[in-house]
Amino acid sequence: MSDKKTKYQEVAYYPGCALEGSGHAYNRSTREVGKALGLKLKEVENWNCCGAMEVKNIDPKIQTYLSSRVLSIAANEMDMDVVMAPCNGCYHNLKKAEYDLEKDAKSVAVVDKLSRKAGHDSYQAGQVETIHALDWIKQTIGEEGLKERVKNSLDGMKIANYYGCMYTRPRHIFPEKDQGPGSESTSKPHFMDDLLDAAGAESVDFPLKTACCGGAHTLSDSDTSTRLVLNILQTAEAAGAEVIATECPTCHSGLEMHQIRAEKTLGVKTGVKILYFTQLLGMALGLKPKKVGVHENISDSISYLKEKGLA
């Protein structure tokens, strides 16, 4: 555990495309939380898209190549050991590229060939470790460290922690998970619960932690996505949550967009607030809502945050 604590103090930061667009609040709050905790982020130089779900659907090996280019830059050009990706999609794809390059000779051949043609070193499995923003904070600061640093406790805040699909599935690309005490669980993940509870919040028993929001088809099959999101929102409310904490820009905007769409097209209004876990942690560490990009969210949680003494 302690080697991770040292290893993760300074990491290569891969924000990815969504965090420069619709998920900008997540980017802002992740950087601010890092700063407040004294952790260093070095952005991956001249990065490219990880391939997301869309390129994988056109051809999975191109997605593997795109992700491998990011890992290669971090390893070969920046000499880093750890890449941290807050976006679940990026995190998942970097992990999948790592897995494929370790196990599948065809993927290695394609990546070698494309890297050579593109004029950069090809990534070799094992050169860097990919982690999520949750691992980063959990392993360096941990619950005890957070408790010491909390300035505005999230006391009285009831939170449903929503992890989504890509953080835990499929299991085989996350070999470090499900390794007993201290490790993350793929069926009942708890890192976000642990951190927000340490910041004073009360994590409710939420059965849909790893349910799907339909993010892949947010626009192309909106009716399905609206039904899936509505189920998540209503279940969180039934579990007593006032806030859904998110850790993925696609889930986050999906929940926000379809909360509005459910009201407009189905006439079902839900009041649960949607905030990135980094926004909640940042405010607990004493940062102002604006500093963590609460105004960049589509949904409006300012009056709720005022009520809780955070704004």
Added chain:
Amino acid sequence: MPIHEKSLIRPENLKVHDKLEVDGIDVSGHWSTFIEDRIVSDYNEALEEEIAALPGGEYIHRCWQCGSCTNSCTVHALNEDFNPRYWIYLIRTGMESELLRDKDIIWQCVSCNKCTYACPRDVEPEGVMKATAHWLELKGHTPKSHSTLFDEIFTEQVLKTGKIEDGRTMRRFFSRTGQGMLQGWVVALFKGLMKHLPISLLSKMGLASVVAPRTRGWGKAKQAIEEYIEDQESQHRQALGLDELVAMAEQEMSNPAVTGKN
């Protein structure tokens, strides 16, 4: 011939006679309901190989039909006709005409990977769903789904610049699928954003959609990926025998006996 699972009792197979007499006995109404077409004869014996030749379909042969995929499926919970286990069965037994009955919903897989998580045989059913949706489009059974159009617009942009700017992707998607940007819920969404964002950031976002973010020196990577895609596409066409199909169709078209030309 083995007995294959096929849903026989369907509305189009039922015949109800108002007045039917057999050997002097009236068997009209409900009693005169007959089920047609009990024999499956239109197999496509190459179906499993065709799906396996497309990305994602590689491991379909491992399936044991345990049903864990359908049991865990996000979309199945919303629509019970969405049944990965059954489709894998149909593909492996070559029952193409049965599979085509569900051709308009197969693309709706949301890639949540619950099936791949649950599968005890590492079939990776999520990949099989993508391969099947892709197969339906390549064979001309379905037009390109909205999901495929979105994937293509997204991939085009990644190939062009190395990165994605989501506002641009969204606008292109709405325009290419013939949907207006001004649907009620989209307007409500932007109004929500406008209320709190400072003007400076809004104009920055506007600028980002004019000047797309770019990865420097992306040209060579772009070319390498495009060459790879071209190569893969020709392999897929070969595996599905598409070039032969096109050649046959062209021959038919040029045959004066068919077209009626002199």
